[in-house]
Amino acid sequence: MARLPIDAEEIIAKFGPSLHMPDREGLPGRDEPDTIVETHCCFCGMQCGIKLLAKNNKVVGFEPWMEFPFNEGRLCPKGVLRYMQNNHHDRLTTPILSKPGVGFEPVSWDQAMEKTILEIKRIQSQYGNDAFAMLSGVSLTNEKSYMVGKFARVALKTKNLDYNGRLCMVSAGAGNKKAFGLDRTSNNYTDLEKAEVIIVTGANVSETFPTLTHWIWRARDNGAKLIVVDPRVIPLARTADIHLDIRPGTDSALFGAILNYMVQHDMLDHDFINNYTSGFEAAKDAVKDYSLEWAEEITGTKKEKIEATAKLWGKASTSFLLHARGIEHHTKGVENVLSCINIVLASGRIGRPYCGYGTITGQGNGQGGREHGHKCDQLPGNRDIENPEHRKYISQVWGIDEKDMPGKGLSAYEIIEAIHRGEIKGLLSICFNPLISLPNNNYVREALEKLEFYAGIDFFLSETLRHANIVFPGSLHEEEEGTVTTAEGRVVRIRKAVNPPDNARPDTEILIEIAQRLGAGDKFPYKNSEEIFNELRVASKGGTADYYGITYEKIEKNMGVFWPCPDLDHPGTPRLWEDKKFKTPDGKAHFNAVEYHPSKDPVDDEYPVILTTGRVVSQYLSGSQTRRIGKLVQQFAQPLLEIHPTLAAQYGIQQDEEVIVTTKRGEAVFPANIVETIREDTVFIPYHWPGKKSANQLTSGHLDPISKIPEFKVSACKLTPTGNIAVVDKYSEAYKSS
């Protein structure tokens, strides 16, 4: 059983999180580094260019990389301090084995491998191959993502592989495939520059993708009108021309009403709709009753502001619509995405300069990772694991019989549910910390405790991995060569700056050895990352995400290549759809009929307040890396409950007072931060923290029926003030809460 071997506090004392704080003089060797490596940040989908300074096999500092075209040296605080994850005292440097009552003990690689293989074989022979699942993540490079996908299907022979992108871009991916037949943002961000109108919805750009702020301001300098849709006055909303502070979960009502307004006032591109799209009539009919008054009632936002938005959008000659998790983390995440696409298609403003649309991919390799590897229903090249032709092609590339290719497996949260049901007994994870990032995480913890065997690969012992029986010390972003695909669809080079320290190993080597020991070594003959990438190129060839024409050399020469890039002479495709030939079966862009549906956990008399969650600028996702970097931790040291003064007054809540937040899943206590920058009916908690400080103790596991994304953004809650005033300063130990 995968329970903690000893108390969490004892594990934390040895493996962290602990804070890496800089010495006053900086890290030794920074002034005279051995190497200066042009690579990218390890965090969000912007994948900003950065130079890492390395000395004696340690990353000791950074320098801005001025020449990289997207960010030209610009960085956020996470990027500036990302180098502090290297050379960290929490780093796992040897395989460890969990011993009940004792803790984690170092073991040899051979012992760790032997035990893992024994358990995989035992579980699979006893319960079937699919009873051993794998969870992965898209902070991994394309090479690792591709390898994980192949490893799970070919070596582990399980269908149950999924990834943390399930919490990120899947609603957008599913929506884009329905509408365009392809899952990628349609434009690179230079197309923002002369967009007349920009809508940013459900995307806290300045905190989650800070360097994208520059491109939005470039447009504003050129006269663009900026419309921000968010229940909070996020930094980008503060100066926006229009801020639509809608009630969480009402996005499709807003965009439905805007589409209806465009229809009513004939703000449509009829030529585009007639020649290049299908489904317009049904989409139009679905919103025919969505008046401005109705939208005001549903969204809780003034109809005048909605009308002003519809007018700006309807009359613009160029535009860009961006969205992110704010509209996607819903049981109707796909519908929300489609409601946005509908107003883009109605305007006809796509496939032309400064006419753009796209989701902002959250994770570093959210884009490439989902195309080539570890999504439970996909094969490389964005292929469908249930499509006979696709299965046949990839089976041939992988050198396996097509009948041995597993079918569609369970999605990430469904894997947790299947563990609960006793259907999945074993788990291998890499680059995923579901105990922080999945909703209703007490339920997730119970699932982990039911596993008969759990092994993980990671560089730090995450909260989730405390439950593991075996942990293999893997590699950081800067410890292996590779590529990632940015939120723009630009494939860039990740360069190795240092080797994994001590007895840690590159992730790819670990997977290869497990594959060898499982008897599939001949399918993983790679000598280096480039060989993996070259196989990925072939595997993606002919798929919608076609990388065949992209080589390491070409990426380096051009500072990135945009896919699709089907042959070696092809320059890549920064802007999609210029030929108006969409990748749907009929070659047209599809409108989809989107009716507004309420969220699955609506407020009621018992739970009268809407709880929504999100991020802060100094932390990244589950915080496995950023909760160990001292200055980032201190910048926002603990999760605070953002609450409007009117709502706070109703409950008599004081500034910094600890408030019990209760949902149907459980309760947790957070100090109140009383601010006017949030709707009166909504409270907000950022989710990066663990244990008792985790917002995901409260969120629900309701899933979108298509994308299987959980509904993080809307939970009904009640608030109970405690009378205790918390100390809110930079010294909080929330970062290591158990």
Place this chain on the structure above:
Amino acid sequence: MAQSYKVQQEFFVDMQRCIGCRACEAACAECETNGHESMIHVNYVDRAQTIQTTVQVCMHCDDPVCANVCPADAITKDEFGIVHSANTSRCIGCSNCVMACPFGVPKKMEKYDLMMKCNMCYDRTSVGKKPMCATVCPSGALFFGTREQMEKMRPNSTPVNKFIFGQETVETKVNLMMPKGSTELKVF
């Protein structure tokens, strides 16, 4: 080295763009001469009411009050208009400069008994690079470049470097971006 200082390059601060991310503080603190303290300061105006932050960098005054009031001659202005941080061998930690600066820039670092402030990354700017804060700023709230570049990039704003505090007029090397056509900022 000083010959490489690009005199035509100026520093511009555009408060409306500040997103409060503190990348500037993190990057500034990386400089080993600062002892991992930031010399640029981001503050909320009033978090209860707004998410607005301000960012304060040394304005490098033409006639620097901090240097004028220093009893130890620890603060000097060089030929390029950079007002340098206190000379560590001279500074007596009296805090005259801290109290005199109209922008609230110099900070007394108690643990070092020393005034420390921004010197516009002299180690970088003197070899033709941009200051670290203006290099990393992701929103353009901080920019280092020529006046012509700025005029072309941001036609809706005007750089202002004349500040009126009551009867006192202070002109600075650092510019503040103001609404188009502005010529000065009056602080009463």
